Amino acid sequence: MQREDVKDLLWFLEVAKEQSFTKAAANLGTSQSTLSHAIKQLEARLGVRLLTRTTRSVATTEAGERLFRSIAPRFDGIEADLTDLVAFREKPSGTVRLTLSDHALQTTVWPKLARVLAGYADLKVELYADNGMRNIVEERFDAGVRLGESVDKDMIAVRIGPDWRLRAVASPKYLAAYGSPTTPQDLVGHVCINTRQATWGGFYAWEFEKDGRELRVRVDGQLSFNSSIVQIDAALNGYGIAYIPEDLVEEHIAAGKLQPVLDDWSQPFTGYHLYYPSRRQMSPAMAVVVDALRHRGGA
Structure with a gap:
């Protein structure tokens, strides 16, 4: 024919x-x-x-x-x-792959996705948690989740969470034995719980700011982790000072199990953003994820 x-x-x-x-x-x-x-x-x-x-x-x-x-x-x-x-x-179907930190996964992404995924049986979401900055294009991720200040300018960024800050905390037992630092520089003389950065292989330099003055301090101690959750347990057991997202330790602070230090030096970060390449056409599956994660509250 x-x-x-x-x-x-x-x-x-x-x-x-x-x-x-x-x-x-x-x-x-x-x-x-x-x-x-x-x-x-x-x-x-x-x-x-x-x-x-x-x-x-x-x-x-x-x-x-x-x-x-x-x-x-x-x-x-x-x-x-x-x-x-x-x-x-x-129809929203297929797999959406995201790279994100364990903190973003636990506090922001999973709680929001858990409320909507049941309505999309054909939609699969793969969540790859680490603390590195992945190249989402080369590693075939559909999107990544990082702090707004860390997102490259050539990416589309959608705010998915409010601002938050890290808080330096230690157990009363540790502070009774070693005292409390009064400036970020004092941390050099303290036992600290380090965070290993997956992308660069080095340790995270703790960031502080007060009255427009910014400081980055490289700390040292017996333990290092690439997850915030286990750092909390180490701090509770007196292994040193940890620098942890506030929402993960506020209950321990309220209960007196952890005590904050250098609070006046801990300023908020720009909240988490979902980012993806601007040239990529958004699939219906990705649109569901973006809409579910979009931050609709205040800054």
Whole structure:
């Protein structure tokens, strides 16, 4: 079958259904003369007359009726398949891969996704938690989650959480034995619990700010982790001072199990942002994730 046969067959079906060249031409967005010429060419190629034309009506011949009953359901099936395909494209399905920190996962991303994923059975989300800055394009992630100040300018960034700060904390037992630092520089003489950064392999330099003065201090101690959660347990057991997201330790502070130090030097960070390449077209699955995570509260 040649390509023009397919088009002409579709035009024949429209004329046979409407029993009118005028109505069929209007439906197809073409002229009556063009439509009539196409049907005549189809009849010539098939070697049979398909339509009986009068000045007032159009009807299918016996051959035309047979052809209509044979091919109409097939084209209807193709149209239905195409409709289903478009629906599949628009239906949130497939896998969305995110790279994020354990803190972002526990406090921001998972609580929000947990409330909506049950409604999207065909949507899969892969959450890769580490404290490194992954190249989301090279490593085939759909998006990443990091603090707003850490997101590259060529990325689209969507705020997904409020500002938050780190707090230096230690157990009363530790502070009774070693005293409390009064300036960030004093941390050099203290036992601290370090954070290993996955991307660069080194330890995180603790960041402080007060009255416009910024300081970065490299601390030392017996223990280092790449997760905030276990650092809390180490601090509770007196292994040193830890620098932990505030929301993870506020209950321990309220209970007196941990005591904050250098609070006046701990300033808020810009909250978590979901970021992804600007050139990437957003899939329906990704749109669900973005909408679920979007921050709708204050700064």
